[in-house]
Amino acid sequence: MTSMLPPALQRHRGLIVLAAVIAVLPLALRNDYHYDVVINAGLNAIVVVGLNLLIGYAGQISLGHAAFFGLGAYASAILTTTYGWPALGAMAAGIAVVGILAYVIARPILRLKGHYLAMATLGIGVIISIVLNTEAQVTGGPDGMSAAPFTVLGYTFASEQSWYWLVGGALLLTVWLSTNLIDSPIGRALRALHGAEIGARVVGIDTTRYKVLIFVISAMFASFAGSLFAHHTPTVTPSILGFIKSVEFVVMAVFGGMASVMGSVVGAVIMTLLPNALAAFEDFEPIILGGIMMGTMIFMPKGLVPTIAKLLRRKETP
């Protein structure tokens, strides 16, 4: 059915659905609180789409990605508040710095595999969060700091509605870029190195270089989202960059569906909405979160969206 569409629409069918949802959703949002939750879900989704390129498609892992998110946030906060930089400039600087840092880290670390890689990324994430927590003069320490309002070309994004459209647009851009990347020689090289690394190397793919590339790209997406987050949230605190937050991002990717861009979005949205929906059950939150993590990997290892897609496909063919 859907395979009759022209290739471009076929590739981006998820994007189209997402755009439609984003366009229509405000009808269901009643107050600023709703908007706030949805905006945060969107920002998480940007991070997770990038992270999934690394985990789901390239088959690596990062337990420290919240650090890149946090660095982007702090870059925006510090540069706009303490040094008076324009918002976009601070965001670009954050992305550049994070990109360079990720590049420097990536080469030695991506030689590692499995558990060792996981622990190395965890170590980096924790060290960065400790530094940002401790250097209180620059970062405000545990109490954090704020970023200046987000002003672009004279227009200041102040209302929740305007932020909704901004983040929605940013998410669509992220999804579009990522989907294009996956269906390209670079994307195939990444999937190849996940599928059979030696097989990828013998056809000429420098697997280390590609792992580094996707690590840097995913870090830069996280920084981008972090910068937006800093301008939207009242205060940026170190809690956004710790190990727990990194794990949450990984869970979103895994639960939604590894190797699925739409899965990342779905995973981020569900896992962001869940604590808010379960506000009454706040005490049970870790139990539910931990249960979801274990349950997903045991019963639904491919994640929600691919598993559902597979079930639907099986129903189509008798």
Place this chain on the structure above:
Amino acid sequence: MSLLKVTNLTKSFGGVSAIRDLSFTIEAGTIHSIIGPNGAGKTTLFNLITGVYTPSSGSVRFNDREVGGVEPHKLAELGMNRTFQNLQIFHNMSAVENVMVGAHLHLQKGLLHSMLRLPSLARSERETREQCWELMDFVGLAQYRHTEASAMSYGALKRLEIARALAAKPKLLLLDEPAAGLNDTETREVDEVIKRIAAQGITVVLVEHDMKMVMGISDHILVLDYGAKLAEGTPAQIRSNPDVIAAYLGTVG
């Protein structure tokens, strides 16, 4: 000048020599087979030539260029490619995408081009897909044009790996037991494919146990035993070599 020249090649693991002081050459445009009993070192030799292992001593020269210990992805750039006994297929992609990965070195692959899907990249993708479908036809996999790799049989996947290696436009193609695990019909098909590949001017080196195929297809045979050269020559010479018969062939059928 020979396409591949191996001189005094030795590889030891711990105290054990898997390959001992091996020397031979391979001329361009030939089909060259390497045979020998199990444990003779054939796969080790393959791995040494294709950069998976680094030689303990000795040299491997490809196109008059020292390549001992060079990384596999650089060897691909130089025009060498290989298939695997135990399959290194990308099960997470479709069949044609597997072949398209083979063409990787020749593709437009700028980062910005990819993320923005610029017209030049879109065109390159379309053309590559067509060419890779044709390669699949060439190795006899026409019916799998729109299939996922995970849905294909072992025999089909072995040929898919060959198509992938061909997509890289190699000068030298090494096939590691291409007929292993195949039935008679499939073996004959692989036989045909190898002949067609050689007819295009690509030099083929294979490791094989199937003697009928080896004798029928090879221009030149190298026999290994205990990591050293036992004999080399044409199929006729090898068939009648008493040392080879004693060590490996028994009575030849």
Place this chain on the structure above:
Amino acid sequence: MIESMIQFILAGLTSGAIYALVGLGFSIIYNASHVINFAQGEFIVIGGMSTVALMAAGVPLPLAIVLATLVTMLVGMALAKFAIQPAKDADVVALIIITIGASIFLRGVVQLVFGKDIHSLPAFSGETPLNLMGATLMPQSLWVMGISSALIVVIAWFFNATLAGKAMLATAYNALAARLMGVDTKWVLLSAFALSALLGAVGGIVVTPITFVSYESGIMLGLKGFSAAVLGGLGNGVGAVAGGLILGIVEALSAGYLSSAYKDAIAFIIILVVLVFRPNGLFGKKGIDRV
């Protein structure tokens, strides 16, 4: 001058003993199943918290310790049976997420059952500081070091001298061969988790009088214990113990002489340095990849 250095080293040995126990637990589980048990730190918390609760209910300390240890061992075995075993063929990322999920789950349970407060236990033999070469030492620290050493010796004996222990080691080297020889690998997995839980629980109980315990204590301890195991060479029990002690001492010395704010970062810097330059740790062997 010397006194303060001895002071730091003693503090380092005390915390190092706990890291050693946690690291040893990591190694045991890793050997039995190639799983990195991120929930290791929670065994410490469960051991400490259960003892506190039992004592609050009137149970005398020695009995409380035994019961709390047993409870923790049961939790460990449940973890093995219900979370690890069903996923034994899963890939590395999946296993990592399962054990992280388990640690979050257990932390949630502890939070529900025991609340969010910080708890403590009375020191086993009083609070009068001892004097050692000019430095002061709490008697509890001696308990920590003594009990840890005793446990480690018992574990070493178990693995080297008993049939059950050797069976577990055999499984670590070659699970299939061990199975063919009649070793029940499911039992090995359960035992490994039970043993690690025992180590964690005892470590937690014995250190609670010094560092107190709360539902969050497990995270950092688990990560630092992992750092110890990696430093010594993942899978190497002796290495994990050595790694723990080294980590404890390096931490204490840096906190004392350099900066106490970055004390927690030490463990992670060590992880990074080891993983980048010598992934097999101080005592591990270099592996060879066979294609």
